[in-house]
Amino acid sequence: MEKHETKITADFFGVGFRLSGTFDMRQRFLADALYDMTTAYLIVEDAYVSPIGQPAKISANHPIAIIVKSSLCFALTANRDDGLRRDQRYGSYLGLRMMPIFITVDSFEITGFLRLPGKLDPRVLLSTQTESFITLMDVKVRSTFHPDITFEGGAAIVNKTRIGFLGVQSMG
Amino acid sequence: MAKILVIDDNPDLLQMMQMMLSGRGKHEVILSGDGMDGLEKAFRERPDLGIVDVMMPEMNGYEVVRQLRNDPRTKTMKIIILTARGQPIDRMAALDAGADEHMSKPVKMNELLEKIEALLGPQRITGQSHLIAVLSLRGGIGVSTIAVNLALLLQSAMPTVLVDLSPNAGHCALYLGLKPERHWDHFLKAPTVSPEVFLIKHPNGLQIMAAPPTPLVNTVITSAELQPLLQGLSAHARALVIDLPHILNETTLTCLEQASTILLVTGDDPASLQTTLTTLGVLQKYLPRIAIVVNAPVPGPRPPTEALQRMIRLPIIANLPYDHQQVTALRRNMPIVMVAPQGELSKGLQGLAQALLTPSKA
Numbered sequence: 001m002e003k004h005e006t007k008i009t010a011d012f013f014g015v016g017f018r019l020s021g022t023f024d025m026r027q028r029f030l031a032d033a034l035y036d037m038t039t040a041y042l043i044v045e046d047a048y049v050s051p052i053g054q055p056a057k058i059s060a061n062h063p064i065a066i067i068v069k070s071s072l073c074f075a076l077t078a079n080r081d082d083g084l085r086r087d088q089r090y091g092s093y094l095g096l097r098m099m100p101i102f103i104t105v106d107s108f109e110i111t112g113f114l115r116l117p118g119k120l121d122p123r124v125l126l127s128t129q130t131e132s133f134i135t136l137m138d139v140k141v142r143s144t145f146h147p148d149i150t151f152e153g154g155a156a157i158v159n160k161t162r163i164g165f166l167g168v169q170s171m172g
Numbered sequence: 173m174a175k176i177l178v179i180d181d182n183p184d185l186l187q188m189m190q191m192m193l194s195g196r197g198k199h200e201v202i203l204s205g206d207g208m209d210g211l212e213k214a215f216r217e218r219p220d221l222g223i224v225d226v227m228m229p230e231m232n233g234y235e236v237v238r239q240l241r242n243d244p245r246t247k248t249m250k251i252i253i254l255t256a257r258g259q260p261i262d263r264m265a266a267l268d269a270g271a272d273e274h275m276s277k278p279v280k281m282n283e284l285l286e287k288i289e290a291l292l293g294p295q296r297i298t299g300q301s302h303l304i305a306v307l308s309l310r311g312g313i314g315v316s317t318i319a320v321n322l323a324l325l326l327q328s329a330m331p332t333v334l335v336d337l338s339p340n341a342g343h344c345a346l347y348l349g350l351k352p353e354r355h356w357d358h359f360l361k362a363p364t365v366s367p368e369v370f371l372i373k374h375p376n377g378l379q380i381m382a383a384p385p386t387p388l389v390n391t392v393i394t395s396a397e398l399q400p401l402l403q404g405l406s407a408h409a410r411a412l413v414i415d416l417p418h419i420l421n422e423t424t425l426t427c428l429e430q431a432s433t434i435l436l437v438t439g440d441d442p443a444s445l446q447t448t449l450t451t452l453g454v455l456q457k458y459l460p461r462i463a464i465v466v467n468a469p470v471p472g473p474r475p476p477t478e479a480l481q482r483m484i485r486l487p488i489i490a491n492l493p494y495d496h497q498q499v500t501a502l503r504r505n506m507p508i509v510m511v512a513p514q515g516e517l518s519k520g521l522q523g524l525a526q527a528l529l530t531p532s533k534a
Binding site: 020 | 226227229232234256257258259260261262264265266268269276277
Protein backbone atom coordinates (compact mmCIF):
# COMPACT_ATOMS: atom_id res chain seq x y z
CA MET A 1 0.00 0.00 0.00
CA GLU A 2 1.18 3.49 -0.80
CA LYS A 3 2.79 5.21 2.18
CA HIS A 4 1.57 8.72 2.90
CA GLU A 5 1.41 11.24 5.71
CA THR A 6 -1.64 10.87 7.92
CA LYS A 7 -1.95 14.65 8.27
CA ILE A 8 -0.85 17.38 5.93
CA THR A 9 -0.84 21.15 6.27
CA ALA A 10 -2.27 22.94 3.26
CA ASP A 11 -3.20 26.50 2.38
CA PHE A 12 -6.79 27.18 1.38
CA PHE A 13 -7.43 30.40 -0.50
CA GLY A 14 -10.71 32.28 -0.58
CA VAL A 15 -11.40 35.79 -1.79
CA GLY A 16 -9.01 37.98 0.19
CA PHE A 17 -7.90 35.45 2.77
CA ARG A 18 -5.75 32.42 3.23
CA LEU A 19 -6.42 29.67 5.69
CA SER A 20 -3.58 27.36 6.72
CA GLY A 21 -4.88 24.18 8.26
CA THR A 22 -4.26 20.51 8.81
CA PHE A 23 -6.19 17.93 6.84
CA ASP A 24 -6.49 14.42 8.18
CA MET A 25 -5.78 11.99 5.36
CA ARG A 26 -6.45 8.78 7.25
CA GLN A 27 -9.89 8.50 5.64
CA ARG A 28 -9.01 9.88 2.21
CA PHE A 29 -6.68 12.18 0.38
CA LEU A 30 -7.28 15.94 0.27
CA ALA A 31 -7.95 15.88 -3.48
CA ASP A 32 -10.47 13.04 -3.08
CA ALA A 33 -12.29 15.05 -0.42
CA LEU A 34 -12.37 18.19 -2.57
CA TYR A 35 -13.33 16.44 -5.80
CA ASP A 36 -16.16 14.58 -4.03
CA MET A 37 -19.35 16.19 -5.38
CA THR A 38 -21.56 14.56 -2.79
CA THR A 39 -20.25 16.82 0.00
CA ALA A 40 -20.30 20.61 0.01
CA TYR A 41 -17.91 21.08 2.93
CA LEU A 42 -14.39 20.22 3.96
CA ILE A 43 -13.24 20.00 7.57
CA VAL A 44 -9.71 21.08 8.52
CA GLU A 45 -8.06 21.22 11.93
CA ASP A 46 -5.87 23.85 13.57
CA ALA A 47 -6.92 26.54 11.13
CA TYR A 48 -5.13 29.89 11.00
CA VAL A 49 -6.51 32.69 8.86
CA SER A 50 -4.50 35.58 7.41
CA PRO A 51 -5.54 38.38 5.08
CA ILE A 52 -3.82 37.97 1.73
CA GLY A 53 -2.26 41.42 1.98
CA GLN A 54 -0.94 40.85 5.52
CA PRO A 55 0.64 37.42 5.66
CA ALA A 56 2.24 38.08 9.07
CA LYS A 57 -1.12 38.83 10.63
CA ILE A 58 -3.10 35.88 11.94
CA SER A 59 -6.57 37.28 12.21
CA ALA A 60 -8.26 34.15 13.53
CA ASN A 61 -7.45 30.66 14.62
CA HIS A 62 -9.78 27.76 15.38
CA PRO A 63 -9.21 24.11 16.29
CA ILE A 64 -11.78 23.10 13.66
CA ALA A 65 -12.78 25.00 10.52
CA ILE A 66 -15.36 24.10 7.92
CA ILE A 67 -14.61 25.25 4.41
CA VAL A 68 -17.48 25.74 2.00
CA LYS A 69 -16.13 24.19 -1.17
CA SER A 70 -18.03 26.46 -3.51
CA SER A 71 -16.40 29.51 -1.87
CA LEU A 72 -12.91 28.08 -2.08
CA CYS A 73 -10.75 29.42 -4.89
CA PHE A 74 -8.04 26.79 -4.61
CA ALA A 75 -6.05 24.70 -2.18
CA LEU A 76 -2.27 24.63 -2.29
CA THR A 77 -0.14 21.74 -1.10
CA ALA A 78 3.62 21.59 -0.72
CA ASN A 79 3.95 18.12 -2.22
CA ARG A 80 2.66 17.15 -5.62
CA ASP A 81 1.12 13.91 -4.45
CA ASP A 82 -0.96 15.62 -1.81
CA GLY A 83 -2.86 17.45 -4.55
CA LEU A 84 -3.73 14.27 -6.47
CA ARG A 85 -6.71 11.99 -6.11
CA ARG A 86 -6.13 8.34 -5.32
CA ASP A 87 -6.75 7.39 -8.95
CA GLN A 88 -4.32 10.07 -10.17
CA ARG A 89 -1.44 8.88 -8.03
CA TYR A 90 1.28 6.36 -8.75
CA GLY A 91 0.26 3.79 -11.34
CA SER A 92 -2.21 6.07 -13.09
CA TYR A 93 -1.95 6.69 -16.81
CA LEU A 94 -3.14 10.22 -16.24
CA GLY A 95 -0.36 12.71 -16.71
CA LEU A 96 1.56 11.45 -19.66
CA ARG A 97 1.80 15.08 -20.79
CA MET A 98 2.51 18.14 -18.69
CA MET A 99 0.89 21.14 -20.34
CA PRO A 100 1.80 24.65 -19.17
CA ILE A 101 -1.31 26.54 -18.19
CA PHE A 102 -2.31 29.92 -16.87
CA ILE A 103 -5.60 30.61 -15.11
CA THR A 104 -7.16 33.41 -13.15
CA VAL A 105 -9.26 32.62 -10.13
CA ASP A 106 -10.95 35.59 -8.48
CA SER A 107 -8.01 37.77 -7.39
CA PHE A 108 -5.26 35.25 -8.12
CA GLU A 109 -3.20 34.43 -11.17
CA ILE A 110 -2.00 30.84 -11.25
CA THR A 111 0.62 29.33 -13.53
CA GLY A 112 1.43 25.64 -13.48
CA PHE A 113 1.15 22.42 -15.40
CA LEU A 114 -1.86 20.36 -16.24
CA ARG A 115 -1.39 16.60 -16.42
CA LEU A 116 -3.18 15.35 -19.49
CA PRO A 117 -3.56 11.86 -20.96
CA GLY A 118 -3.97 13.28 -24.47
CA LYS A 119 -5.24 16.36 -26.21
CA LEU A 120 -6.69 19.25 -24.30
CA ASP A 121 -10.45 19.46 -24.51
CA PRO A 122 -11.59 22.66 -22.81
CA ARG A 123 -15.19 21.53 -22.70
CA VAL A 124 -14.24 18.51 -20.65
CA LEU A 125 -11.61 20.33 -18.66
CA LEU A 126 -13.88 23.16 -17.55
CA SER A 127 -17.07 21.17 -17.24
CA THR A 128 -18.43 21.31 -13.72
CA GLN A 129 -20.99 18.59 -14.27
CA THR A 130 -18.80 15.72 -13.16
CA GLU A 131 -15.93 17.40 -11.31
CA SER A 132 -15.76 20.82 -9.65
CA PHE A 133 -11.98 20.92 -9.27
CA ILE A 134 -8.88 20.44 -11.39
CA THR A 135 -5.33 19.84 -10.20
CA LEU A 136 -2.36 21.84 -11.45
CA MET A 137 1.21 20.79 -10.73
CA ASP A 138 4.24 22.89 -9.76
CA VAL A 139 2.24 26.04 -9.39
CA LYS A 140 3.10 29.65 -8.78
CA VAL A 141 0.36 31.96 -7.60
CA ARG A 142 0.36 35.74 -7.66
CA SER A 143 -2.13 37.90 -5.85
CA THR A 144 -3.64 40.22 -8.46
CA PHE A 145 -4.02 43.14 -6.06
CA HIS A 146 -0.74 42.52 -4.19
CA PRO A 147 1.58 41.48 -7.02
CA ASP A 148 4.59 41.27 -4.73
CA ILE A 149 2.85 38.51 -2.76
CA THR A 150 3.36 35.10 -4.31
CA PHE A 151 2.76 31.53 -3.27
CA GLU A 152 4.24 28.28 -4.51
CA GLY A 153 3.27 24.67 -4.21
CA GLY A 154 3.70 21.18 -5.60
CA ALA A 155 0.01 21.15 -6.49
CA ALA A 156 -3.02 23.40 -6.54
CA ILE A 157 -6.53 22.00 -6.50
CA VAL A 158 -8.50 24.71 -8.25
CA ASN A 159 -12.23 25.33 -8.11
CA LYS A 160 -13.40 25.28 -11.74
CA THR A 161 -16.42 27.45 -11.03
CA ARG A 162 -14.07 30.24 -9.95
CA ILE A 163 -11.92 30.22 -13.08
CA GLY A 164 -12.30 33.42 -15.06
CA PHE A 165 -9.65 33.04 -17.70
CA LEU A 166 -7.62 30.09 -18.91
CA GLY A 167 -4.61 30.38 -21.15
CA VAL A 168 -2.65 27.64 -22.89
CA GLN A 169 0.09 27.70 -25.50
CA SER A 170 -1.70 25.34 -27.89
CA MET A 171 -4.64 23.00 -28.03
CA GLY A 172 -2.51 20.15 -29.33
CA MET B 173 26.65 23.34 23.74
CA ALA B 174 23.97 26.00 23.64
CA LYS B 175 20.73 26.58 25.51
CA ILE B 176 17.82 26.21 23.07
CA LEU B 177 14.18 27.01 23.73
CA VAL B 178 11.57 25.27 21.57
CA ILE B 179 8.07 26.77 21.52
CA ASP B 180 5.47 24.64 19.73
CA ASP B 181 1.96 23.49 20.56
CA ASN B 182 2.59 20.04 19.11
CA PRO B 183 3.71 17.74 21.96
CA ASP B 184 5.05 15.14 19.52
CA LEU B 185 7.29 17.69 17.88
CA LEU B 186 8.51 18.94 21.26
CA GLN B 187 9.41 15.41 22.26
CA MET B 188 11.28 14.83 19.01
CA MET B 189 13.13 18.15 19.37
CA GLN B 190 14.15 17.30 22.91
CA MET B 191 15.53 13.99 21.74
CA MET B 192 17.36 15.30 18.69
CA LEU B 193 18.73 18.56 20.05
CA SER B 194 19.99 17.10 23.29
CA GLY B 195 21.05 13.75 21.83
CA ARG B 196 22.65 14.68 18.54
CA GLY B 197 23.21 18.38 19.02
CA LYS B 198 24.38 18.08 22.66
CA HIS B 199 22.37 21.17 23.48
CA GLU B 200 20.48 22.03 26.63
CA VAL B 201 16.81 22.07 25.62
CA ILE B 202 13.91 23.95 27.19
CA LEU B 203 10.41 23.11 25.95
CA SER B 204 7.29 25.19 25.92
CA GLY B 205 3.81 24.37 24.62
CA ASP B 206 2.52 27.90 23.99
CA GLY B 207 3.61 31.44 23.27
CA MET B 208 2.97 33.01 26.69
CA ASP B 209 4.77 30.26 28.56
CA GLY B 210 7.56 30.38 25.99
CA LEU B 211 8.07 34.09 26.56
CA GLU B 212 8.26 33.62 30.32
CA LYS B 213 10.81 30.85 29.92
CA ALA B 214 12.82 32.93 27.46
CA PHE B 215 12.98 35.92 29.82
CA ARG B 216 13.87 33.69 32.76
CA GLU B 217 16.32 31.26 31.12
CA ARG B 218 17.75 33.57 28.46
CA PRO B 219 18.45 30.88 25.88
CA ASP B 220 21.03 31.29 23.12
CA LEU B 221 18.51 30.32 20.47
CA GLY B 222 14.76 29.89 20.14
CA ILE B 223 12.84 27.67 17.72
CA VAL B 224 9.34 29.08 17.42
CA ASP B 225 6.26 27.70 15.70
CA VAL B 226 3.90 30.19 14.04
CA MET B 227 0.52 28.53 14.28
CA MET B 228 -0.13 28.38 18.01
CA PRO B 229 -3.35 29.25 19.83
CA GLU B 230 -3.51 32.32 22.12
CA MET B 231 -0.30 33.91 20.85
CA ASN B 232 1.09 33.17 17.40
CA GLY B 233 4.79 32.80 16.67
CA TYR B 234 5.17 36.17 14.94
CA GLU B 235 3.94 37.90 18.09
CA VAL B 236 6.27 35.79 20.24
CA VAL B 237 9.23 36.81 18.09
CA ARG B 238 8.25 40.47 18.18
CA GLN B 239 8.06 40.41 21.98
CA LEU B 240 11.40 38.60 22.26
CA ARG B 241 13.00 41.25 20.06
CA ASN B 242 11.48 44.09 22.07
CA ASP B 243 12.78 42.87 25.41
CA PRO B 244 16.39 43.75 26.28
CA ARG B 245 16.85 40.34 27.90
CA THR B 246 16.18 38.46 24.67
CA LYS B 247 16.66 40.99 21.89
CA THR B 248 19.93 39.43 20.72
CA MET B 249 18.98 35.76 20.99
CA LYS B 250 18.91 33.84 17.73
CA ILE B 251 15.47 32.82 16.53
CA ILE B 252 14.36 30.26 13.98
CA ILE B 253 10.74 30.22 12.93
CA LEU B 254 9.77 26.63 12.20
CA THR B 255 6.35 26.42 10.63
CA ALA B 256 4.15 24.51 8.27
CA ARG B 257 3.58 27.85 6.55
CA GLY B 258 6.33 27.44 4.02
CA GLN B 259 5.53 30.06 1.38
CA PRO B 260 8.13 32.64 0.29
CA ILE B 261 5.88 35.31 1.76
CA ASP B 262 5.90 33.44 5.07
CA ARG B 263 9.68 33.60 5.12
CA MET B 264 9.48 37.35 4.60
CA ALA B 265 6.88 37.65 7.34
CA ALA B 266 9.10 35.69 9.72
CA LEU B 267 12.13 37.85 8.98
CA ASP B 268 10.02 41.01 9.24
CA ALA B 269 8.84 39.90 12.67
CA GLY B 270 12.49 39.66 13.73
CA ALA B 271 13.45 36.02 13.22
CA ASP B 272 16.93 35.18 11.98
CA GLU B 273 15.77 32.20 9.95
CA HIS B 274 12.63 30.57 8.60
CA MET B 275 12.32 26.83 8.07
CA SER B 276 9.35 24.83 6.82
CA LYS B 277 7.85 21.76 8.41
CA PRO B 278 8.44 18.92 7.98
CA VAL B 279 12.08 19.70 8.63
CA LYS B 280 15.05 17.42 8.15
CA MET B 281 16.86 17.20 11.45
CA ASN B 282 20.30 17.47 9.83
CA GLU B 283 19.28 20.70 8.14
CA LEU B 284 17.91 22.11 11.38
CA LEU B 285 21.08 21.21 13.29
CA GLU B 286 23.23 22.77 10.57
CA LYS B 287 21.14 25.92 10.68
CA ILE B 288 21.45 26.06 14.46
CA GLU B 289 25.22 25.68 14.28
CA ALA B 290 25.44 28.35 11.60
CA LEU B 291 23.39 30.77 13.68
CA LEU B 292 25.28 30.12 16.87
CA GLY B 293 28.55 30.60 15.04
CA PRO B 294 31.55 28.32 15.17
CA GLN B 295 31.81 26.06 18.17
CA ARG B 296 33.15 28.23 20.92
CA ILE B 297 36.51 26.68 21.61
CA THR B 298 36.35 28.19 25.06
CA GLY B 299 33.64 25.70 26.04
CA GLN B 300 32.06 26.91 29.25
CA SER B 301 34.43 29.86 29.66
CA HIS B 302 33.72 33.38 28.45
CA LEU B 303 35.91 34.89 25.79
CA ILE B 304 35.67 38.66 25.86
CA ALA B 305 37.36 40.44 22.98
CA VAL B 306 38.15 44.14 23.47
CA LEU B 307 38.58 46.02 20.22
CA SER B 308 38.79 49.42 18.61
CA LEU B 309 40.15 50.29 15.21
CA ARG B 310 41.07 53.71 16.57
CA GLY B 311 44.15 53.75 18.75
CA GLY B 312 44.68 55.82 21.86
CA ILE B 313 41.21 55.52 23.33
CA GLY B 314 41.99 53.14 26.15
CA VAL B 315 41.46 49.62 24.82
CA SER B 316 44.38 48.20 26.79
CA THR B 317 43.40 50.15 29.91
CA ILE B 318 39.88 48.72 29.74
CA ALA B 319 41.10 45.19 29.03
CA VAL B 320 43.59 45.24 31.91
CA ASN B 321 41.19 46.65 34.50
CA LEU B 322 38.30 44.49 33.35
CA ALA B 323 40.45 41.36 33.63
CA LEU B 324 41.49 42.34 37.15
CA LEU B 325 37.87 42.86 38.19
CA LEU B 326 36.72 39.58 36.62
CA GLN B 327 39.56 37.76 38.37
CA SER B 328 37.92 38.62 41.68
CA ALA B 329 34.87 36.63 40.55
CA MET B 330 36.43 33.82 38.52
CA PRO B 331 39.82 32.58 37.24
CA THR B 332 40.71 34.94 34.40
CA VAL B 333 43.44 35.17 31.79
CA LEU B 334 44.33 38.43 30.05
CA VAL B 335 45.71 37.95 26.55
CA ASP B 336 47.59 40.82 24.92
CA LEU B 337 47.64 40.13 21.18
CA SER B 338 49.37 43.32 20.12
CA PRO B 339 52.30 42.64 17.76
CA ASN B 340 53.69 46.10 18.59
CA ALA B 341 55.14 45.55 22.06
CA GLY B 342 51.79 45.49 23.86
CA HIS B 343 51.50 47.26 27.16
CA CYS B 344 49.18 45.09 29.25
CA ALA B 345 52.03 43.61 31.29
CA LEU B 346 53.53 47.07 31.74
CA TYR B 347 50.21 48.52 32.95
CA LEU B 348 50.17 45.79 35.59
CA GLY B 349 53.74 46.47 36.65
CA LEU B 350 54.94 43.13 35.31
CA LYS B 351 57.86 42.13 33.09
CA PRO B 352 56.84 40.12 30.03
CA GLU B 353 59.50 37.47 30.58
CA ARG B 354 57.28 34.95 28.87
CA HIS B 355 54.89 35.82 26.05
CA TRP B 356 52.89 34.39 23.20
CA ASP B 357 55.77 34.49 20.73
CA HIS B 358 57.47 31.88 22.91
CA PHE B 359 54.41 29.70 22.54
CA LEU B 360 54.33 30.17 18.75
CA LYS B 361 57.92 28.95 18.62
CA ALA B 362 57.15 25.96 20.83
CA PRO B 363 53.58 25.03 19.92
CA THR B 364 53.80 21.58 21.44
CA VAL B 365 54.23 23.08 24.90
CA SER B 366 51.07 23.87 26.81
CA PRO B 367 50.33 27.63 26.56
CA GLU B 368 49.80 28.13 30.30
CA VAL B 369 53.54 27.55 30.75
CA PHE B 370 54.02 30.98 29.17
CA LEU B 371 51.63 32.86 31.45
CA ILE B 372 52.86 35.43 33.93
CA LYS B 373 50.97 36.10 37.12
CA HIS B 374 49.77 39.27 38.81
CA PRO B 375 49.69 39.33 42.64
CA ASN B 376 45.87 39.35 42.64
CA GLY B 377 45.85 36.01 40.79
CA LEU B 378 45.19 37.29 37.28
CA GLN B 379 47.29 35.50 34.69
CA ILE B 380 48.58 37.24 31.61
CA MET B 381 49.63 35.98 28.22
CA ALA B 382 51.82 38.95 27.46
CA ALA B 383 52.81 40.35 24.11
CA PRO B 384 56.47 40.25 23.07
CA PRO B 385 58.29 43.30 24.55
CA THR B 386 59.74 44.34 21.18
CA PRO B 387 57.69 44.99 18.06
CA LEU B 388 57.47 42.09 15.64
CA VAL B 389 58.10 42.87 11.99
CA ASN B 390 55.51 41.70 9.50
CA THR B 391 54.02 39.15 11.89
CA VAL B 392 50.42 38.01 12.12
CA ILE B 393 49.29 35.23 14.41
CA THR B 394 47.45 32.90 12.10
CA SER B 395 44.19 31.22 12.93
CA ALA B 396 45.98 27.85 13.08
CA GLU B 397 48.40 29.26 15.66
CA LEU B 398 45.80 31.13 17.65
CA GLN B 399 43.24 28.34 18.03
CA PRO B 400 45.43 26.06 20.18
CA LEU B 401 46.56 29.07 22.20
CA LEU B 402 42.99 30.08 23.04
CA GLN B 403 41.91 26.50 23.54
CA GLY B 404 44.74 25.84 25.98
CA LEU B 405 44.12 29.03 27.92
CA SER B 406 40.37 28.53 28.11
CA ALA B 407 40.93 25.19 29.78
CA HIS B 408 42.79 27.16 32.40
CA ALA B 409 40.29 29.92 33.14
CA ARG B 410 36.60 30.78 33.24
CA ALA B 411 37.14 34.09 31.48
CA LEU B 412 39.54 35.16 28.77
CA VAL B 413 39.91 38.90 28.16
CA ILE B 414 41.67 39.62 24.89
CA ASP B 415 43.25 42.96 24.09
CA LEU B 416 43.07 42.99 20.28
CA PRO B 417 45.27 44.96 17.89
CA HIS B 418 43.72 47.96 16.13
CA ILE B 419 43.38 46.14 12.82
CA LEU B 420 41.02 43.59 11.28
CA ASN B 421 43.64 41.01 10.39
CA GLU B 422 43.51 37.23 10.68
CA THR B 423 44.40 37.38 14.36
CA THR B 424 41.58 39.76 15.18
CA LEU B 425 38.99 38.00 13.06
CA THR B 426 39.81 34.61 14.57
CA CYS B 427 39.25 36.07 18.03
CA LEU B 428 35.99 37.71 16.96
CA GLU B 429 34.76 34.38 15.61
CA GLN B 430 35.45 32.76 18.96
CA ALA B 431 34.35 35.56 21.25
CA SER B 432 31.19 35.23 23.29
CA THR B 433 31.21 38.99 23.82
CA ILE B 434 32.90 41.67 21.73
CA LEU B 435 33.47 44.99 23.47
CA LEU B 436 33.86 47.63 20.81
CA VAL B 437 35.50 50.63 22.46
CA THR B 438 34.81 54.09 21.15
CA GLY B 439 35.50 57.65 22.17
CA ASP B 440 32.78 60.26 21.89
CA ASP B 441 34.66 62.56 19.52
CA PRO B 442 33.58 62.65 15.85
CA ALA B 443 36.59 60.70 14.56
CA SER B 444 36.08 57.89 17.08
CA LEU B 445 32.38 57.70 16.37
CA GLN B 446 32.97 57.62 12.65
CA THR B 447 35.46 54.80 13.09
CA THR B 448 33.01 52.91 15.28
CA LEU B 449 30.12 53.25 12.84
CA THR B 450 32.22 52.14 9.90
CA THR B 451 33.63 49.27 11.96
CA LEU B 452 30.11 48.12 12.77
CA GLY B 453 29.32 48.22 9.07
CA VAL B 454 32.18 45.82 8.40
CA LEU B 455 31.43 43.58 11.39
CA GLN B 456 27.75 42.99 10.54
CA LYS B 457 27.89 39.26 11.19
CA TYR B 458 29.13 39.82 14.73
CA LEU B 459 26.53 42.45 15.70
CA PRO B 460 24.54 40.22 18.07
CA ARG B 461 27.67 39.72 20.17
CA ILE B 462 28.92 43.30 20.10
CA ALA B 463 28.43 45.70 23.01
CA ILE B 464 29.69 49.25 22.93
CA VAL B 465 31.97 50.75 25.58
CA VAL B 466 32.30 54.53 25.39
CA ASN B 467 35.48 55.84 26.95
CA ALA B 468 36.66 59.40 27.58
CA PRO B 469 40.45 59.37 27.70
CA VAL B 470 40.60 63.18 27.65
CA PRO B 471 38.72 65.76 29.76
CA GLY B 472 36.05 68.05 28.35
CA PRO B 473 32.33 68.30 27.66
CA ARG B 474 30.65 65.10 26.54
CA PRO B 475 27.50 64.31 24.56
CA PRO B 476 24.69 62.59 26.51
CA THR B 477 24.60 58.80 26.43
CA GLU B 478 21.12 58.90 24.85
CA ALA B 479 22.47 60.83 21.87
CA LEU B 480 25.31 58.33 21.45
CA GLN B 481 22.86 55.45 21.79
CA ARG B 482 20.65 56.87 19.06
CA MET B 483 23.65 57.19 16.78
CA ILE B 484 25.23 53.81 17.43
CA ARG B 485 22.05 51.75 17.91
CA LEU B 486 23.84 48.87 19.60
CA PRO B 487 23.65 48.57 23.38
CA ILE B 488 26.09 50.86 25.17
CA ILE B 489 27.13 48.59 27.99
CA ALA B 490 29.29 51.23 29.71
CA ASN B 491 29.98 54.93 29.34
CA LEU B 492 33.25 55.46 31.18
CA PRO B 493 34.06 58.94 32.51
CA TYR B 494 37.36 60.79 32.29
CA ASP B 495 39.31 60.35 35.51
CA HIS B 496 42.47 62.41 36.08
CA GLN B 497 43.75 59.69 38.42
CA GLN B 498 44.22 57.47 35.38
CA VAL B 499 47.25 59.60 34.48
CA THR B 500 48.78 58.82 37.87
CA ALA B 501 47.94 55.14 37.49
CA LEU B 502 49.68 54.97 34.12
CA ARG B 503 52.78 56.69 35.47
CA ARG B 504 52.93 54.25 38.36
CA ASN B 505 52.36 51.18 36.14
CA MET B 506 49.33 50.33 38.24
CA PRO B 507 45.77 49.78 37.06
CA ILE B 508 43.21 52.44 38.02
CA VAL B 509 40.97 49.93 39.82
CA MET B 510 43.85 49.42 42.27
CA VAL B 511 45.05 53.03 42.45
CA ALA B 512 41.62 54.60 42.91
CA PRO B 513 39.03 51.88 43.40
CA GLN B 514 36.44 54.45 44.52
CA GLY B 515 37.09 56.79 41.60
CA GLU B 516 34.53 57.43 38.88
CA LEU B 517 36.42 55.47 36.24
CA SER B 518 36.83 52.48 38.56
CA LYS B 519 33.12 52.56 39.33
CA GLY B 520 32.35 52.59 35.62
CA LEU B 521 34.66 49.64 35.06
CA GLN B 522 33.08 47.77 37.95
CA GLY B 523 29.69 48.33 36.35
CA LEU B 524 31.04 46.95 33.09
CA ALA B 525 32.41 43.84 34.81
CA GLN B 526 29.12 43.36 36.62
CA ALA B 527 27.16 43.65 33.38
CA LEU B 528 29.38 41.00 31.81
CA LEU B 529 28.90 38.70 34.76
CA THR B 530 25.12 38.70 34.35
CA PRO B 531 23.95 35.75 32.22
CA SER B 532 22.53 37.84 29.38
CA LYS B 533 25.80 39.55 28.64
CA ALA B 534 28.39 36.97 29.53
